[in-house]
Amino acid sequence: MKRLLFALPLVVAIIIGGFAIWGLSGGRDPSALPSVFISQPVPQLSLGPIEGVNSPGLTTDDIKAMQGIKLLNIFASWCGPCRAEHPNLERLAREEGVTLVGVNYKDKPEAAAKWLAELGNPYAAIGSDYSGRAGIDLGISGVPETFIIDADGIIRHRFAGPLVGDGLRRFMETLNEVRK
């Protein structure tokens, strides 16, 4: 009995270790946040275009009117990770048959225009969210974030962070699931 008592700390440590192994494996992503908008329609957005950029603005009705699966990407010219994911967004828009729309978050129009001119503009429509209001409505925690919206205008997935490397791979898996 006494021996068992002395082994107790070991047992507790092993149990905690077991949970830790679980926590590290299986592609678990502690930063994947559930969104209150999952399985909900896109909240009401009504964003004007960015001055000096040849893309229409973005409203919820525009999104609903678009065919097929839409990706809603929130970006800003001041955000480094956005620059990193930009080529991948261009490829997604070109090759995956999805419509990419953007929300330019808390960004100066001239800076955003310069950024898009430099890197290319893969977006079918971009809403300028200079005040950050749309960001609050969408419940984002930072930039970049990307939402998957299905053909019926329902938000199916929220991804926080840049679409590169491992994150992109997981995002593609989810995208393929939504397609089914």
Add this chain to the structure above:
Amino acid sequence: MIPELGQFALSLALIAALVQSVLPMWGAARGNVLWMRSSQASALAQFLLIAFAFAALMRSYIVSDFTVENVINNSHSLQPMIYKIAGTWGNHEGSLLLWVFILAGFGAAVAFFGRNIPQALKARTLSVQAWISVGFISFMLFTSNPFTRVFPPPLDGTDLNPLLQDLGLAIHPPLLYVGYVGFSIVFSFAVAALIEGRVDPAWARWVRPWTLAAWTSLSAGLGLGSWWAYYELGWGGWWFWDPVENVAFMPWLLGTALLHSAIVTEKRDTFKSWTILLSILTFSLSLLGTFIVRSGLLTSVHAFAVDPERGVYILGLLFVSIGGSLALFAWRAPAMEGGGLFAPISREAGLLINNLLLATATATVLFGTLYPLFLEAVTGDKISVGPPFFNASFVPIMMPLLLVMGVGPFLSWKRADLAGVLSRLKLAFALAALVSLGVWYATTGGPVLAIIAMGVGVWLLIATAQEWATRVKLFKPDAWARIRRQPRASHGMTLAHLGVAFLVLGATGSSAWKEDIVAFADPGTVIKIAGFELTFESVERQQGPNYIADVATLSVTREGEFVTNLYPERRFYPAAGSTTTESSIRQTLAGDLYASLAEPAAEGAKNNWVLRVLYEPLVNFLWIGTAFLVLGGGLSLSDRRLRIGAPRKSKPAPLSATPAE
């Protein structure tokens, strides 16, 4: 060239650690004095090599060597020099190098200052210390090399995270690490004692100064960290029960328990297996902290760039070190008990209660920290455990502890007279009750727990002061001589206990009676808080070395009289592309008036500045309390008895008539 030499030195340090982890241990088993003595040379070699590697990395930061990937990611040529230096440990790889540097430093310190420790115990301890070194140096070399080069080098770096560009935070990690990692040597002592199969009062006496050094440093590190959070993050809070804070707090709690249980082992030759267990667990919690911060297991505002592969490696290290030592404990410790008996009311019993409550508090924090992981594993739900849980569970456990803390130092070893002690403390009790009632009267309907906590804080303050006054017979002639004659460690205890009382007052005051106003402000806006009137005068743009700042001017008046000006700032760091708030605080003992500036809602609009103004009563007692803890620890550490140590023969130390610390 120098970064390559640094990496080479690190590889050599790994070899030195490998030798140190085998040879002295073997020598101790076979009684070969020469092999045991080799631990001194290898501990010193290991320390110097890692020191060289650390200096090499620091040099890369000082000269802004942008061919080193680590420097690119965490420094910028325009950054002030102090933050260039601090950048060395402001990232995963560099902080890990600091980690092993301190680890090797403690090993070398034991090798050279632990002259009175028996040869075999010392050799085994240093070998165990080297096992930890091997684990972490290899971890660095294989997964997190700080010296990786980049070609072609970029023109400039991406800047140290601006939040970390702060004096408090520049010195916070080294202090925290000295504490965190310092418990490694206590762990090594414990494992060595388990291997040797002997724990006696002399062992406890050798271990105590190291525990005390680590604990003191950890106290300072935690205090600085929370001070940084208070004035830099701009939320006016100083403790958020964030996983990363918790994992630094748990070793402190358990280390406090260890500090007390080691006294019992030293003075009364009992609590042996418990002291050993605490030594192992304290460092295990430090390791768990390292794991959680670097593996991304839990989300936290503090986390380093996380990488699950690193997590797997550290988890492996944890499995070997914690699992191995606890298995050894389960195997060897049952044979260890014995020693002095004591009555239910005695100093031993008091310290037992202290230990039980501290251990329970630690377990509560551990459970709260890991609960989101448990729940996600079992049900898949994602939650976060926040202050409400900890306030409801941790605080009630601390209350009885604080009550006992007032009485404990009065109790004598073996058997004490509780009724006599309590009757002497009547005054303290009455005053505490009076303060509670007074607070209740002043804030009718205020939070009950906070009112009790204020009373408990006052109780502890007075009881501790009274114990000290009784001990030195303060009001009799020649009190000063008696104060000088008392061991410094006993004064250290008084200081540290007073520090805890201040912490309780500060923590309670600033969380229960905080006033908080968020206002949209424009020049001319007036904000009223806690009897002050703040007028928002203007905002000016200023240029700093590597940032642009918007500085607001607020003039503060009370009942029409001018009090002071506050200048909260908002800084934009172009290289890192992020902003920080620099709050402006009017500090007084009664409370802090705290102002911070948030980003403008929209440029050009009316009321476009967001101002946050707080009044935090008694918050400065937190920093005063921390200072007392550190002073108390330092004073005890300078005690002659700890420096000289115990005689070589392992007889129980003579029971002194003076109260212990």
